[in-house]
Amino acid sequence: MKGSGMTNNTRQEAQHFILINGVITDGLSFVLENGALEIRSGKIVRIGTSADFSGEKTKKIDLGGRLVLPGLVNPHHHLYSALATGLAPTGPTGDFQQILENLWWHLDKSLDEESIYYSAMQGLMQSVRYGVTTVVDHHASMSAVGGSLNIIKKAYETVGIKGLLCYEISDRMGEAALQSQIDENIKFWTDTRDNDRIQGLLGLHANFTLGEKSMEKIAKQKPTDLPVHIHCGEDAADLRYCRDLGYEGPVHRLKAFGLLSKDSLLAHCIHLSEADHRLLKESRAWVISNPESNANNRVGVMDLNKIPKYLLGTDGMTGNILGTMRSHFLLRNGKVDHAPEILFAYPAEMLRRCFPESGTLREGGSADLAVCNYRPVTPVSPENLFYHLMFGVQGKEMFMTLAEGKILFSENTFHTLDEVRINREIRSAVKRLYGRYHA
Numbered sequence: 001m002k003g004s005g006m007t008n009n010t011r012q013e014a015q016h017f018i019l020i021n022g023v024i025t026d027g028l029s030f031v032l033e034n035g036a037l038e039i040r041s042g043k044i045v046r047i048g049t050s051a052d053f054s055g056e057k058t059k060k061i062d063l064g065g066r067l068v069l070p071g072l073v074n075p076h077h078h079l080y081s082a083l084a085t086g087l088a089p090t091g092p093t094g095d096f097q098q099i100l101e102n103l104w105w106h107l108d109k110s111l112d113e114e115s116i117y118y119s120a121m122q123g124l125m126q127s128v129r130y131g132v133t134t135v136v137d138h139h140a141s142m143s144a145v146g147g148s149l150n151i152i153k154k155a156y157e158t159v160g161i162k163g164l165l166c167y168e169i170s171d172r173m174g175e176a177a178l179q180s181q182i183d184e185n186i187k188f189w190t191d192t193r194d195n196d197r198i199q200g201l202l203g204l205h206a207n208f209t210l211g212e213k214s215m216e217k218i219a220k221q222k223p224t225d226l227p228v229h230i231h232c233g234e235d236a237a238d239l240r241y242c243r244d245l246g247y248e249g250p251v252h253r254l255k256a257f258g259l260l261s262k263d264s265l266l267a268h269c270i271h272l273s274e275a276d277h278r279l280l281k282e283s284r285a286w287v288i289s290n291p292e293s294n295a296n297n298r299v300g301v302m303d304l305n306k307i308p309k310y311l312l313g314t315d316g317m318t319g320n321i322l323g324t325m326r327s328h329f330l331l332r333n334g335k336v337d338h339a340p341e342i343l344f345a346y347p348a349e350m351l352r353r354c355f356p357e358s359g360t361l362r363e364g365g366s367a368d369l370a371v372c373n374y375r376p377v378t379p380v381s382p383e384n385l386f387y388h389l390m391f392g393v394q395g396k397e398m399f400m401t402l403a404e405g406k407i408l409f410s411e412n413t414f415h416t417l418d419e420v421r422i423n424r425e426i427r428s429a430v431k432r433l434y435g436r437y438h439a
């Protein structure tokens with residue numbers, strides 16, 4: 001594999017400094033005008049007003065009145081899609097199955113170790129630009145399964161953010177390949193169980209790409225405390241497939257195989273039966289809505305009345321969570337209930353199991369922060385913050401992104417990696433990837 005970006009430990013040394021003159025909020029309970037944050041050894045050690053720190057000699061960084069948020073969380077992404085911008089499908093894309101077959105499944109079969117790494121780098125760097133400091137990835141690379149999650153882990157370490165990783169198991173490549181996909185998930189999860197930045201999940205592509213025998217095989221080998229991450233009821237075909245097999249729907253089928261637990265991540269949940277909705281509520285699994293992707297694939301929209309508590313993901317479309325929320329808000333005619341919880345409270349709750357200090361902005365917490373390129377001139381409160389995000393921040397790139405107290409990105413520049421060199425390496429890897437894709 002090319003590129004020293006992969007082997008260099010580019011994390012900055014832990015620093016001690018104070019961010020002053022920010023409009024600081026945890027997104028939920030407080031907004032502090034002319035606020036300041038003292039950061040030491042990767043943590044927020046003190047929150048106050050800039051005046052509280054006036055006598056301090058410690059290095060200060062003036063944020064110029066910009067809005068400061070907790071580092072954002074993307075609970076459903078496909079980093080492998082990051083090099084597909086502008087890539088033409090190889091056949092018709094009239095329905096969901098054709099979109100999968102003629103674009104995504106063709107692309108993921110073309111990925112090798114080099115392009116897995118560089119697509120992860122591209123996707124993670126874009127996420128950092130938009131203030132995202134935790135990315136949950138759902139990966140597929142059918143010609144390079146074993147070790148693929150470790151390659152992606154190296155990209156996370158180079159960029160310097162947290163994540164949950166998994167390989168999306170499916171029947172697409174036959175029975176022998178299925179076992180290698182199960183092994184990849186379980187090995188990675190086992191190896192990273194105590195890691196405080198990157199951990200594993202059990203990735204399943206979807207019910208409709210897993211036959212009964214495969215589901216049995218997965219259920220038999222799944223460690224009890226390993227949660228699944230799956231596309232569930234994305235297209236009507238998924239519900240139809242489960243019903244044809246005698247189940248009441250995709251959630252019911254997961255439950256029947258013992259694959260539904262309170263920490264599972266279920267992306268989409270558009271086409272579900274009434275029984276599915278009942279089981280979902282009882283399970284307390286996390287539902288992730290991906291409105292931009294759903295619109296792009298023309299698969300329908302999730303019923304927010306039936307699923308009021310959900311997370312918001314990008315599903316490989318972009319790395320931009322606030323931009324996705326803005327699309328969601330507009331697609332729903334300017335009405336999204338519980339928006340602050342969806343952006344800030346629920347992701348922190350979801351992460352508590354593995355990264356208990358993340359997803360929040362509080363004293364003692366990890367200094368994962370997104371400093372928006374937005375200086376509010378009208379009053380900001382927890383009640384109206386969402387409208388400042390929608391109409392002020394507008395899903396634009398951040399002024400500064402910090403993870404564990406390190407400034408990863410500010411003023412359009414990465415500080416812990418050489419973006420120009422990495423971009424050159426990415427462009428070179430793309431040529432080889434596209435050569436295989438079009439072959």
Ligand SMILES: [Zn+2]
Pocket residue numbers: 076077078138231267315316
């Ligand atoms: Zn997805």
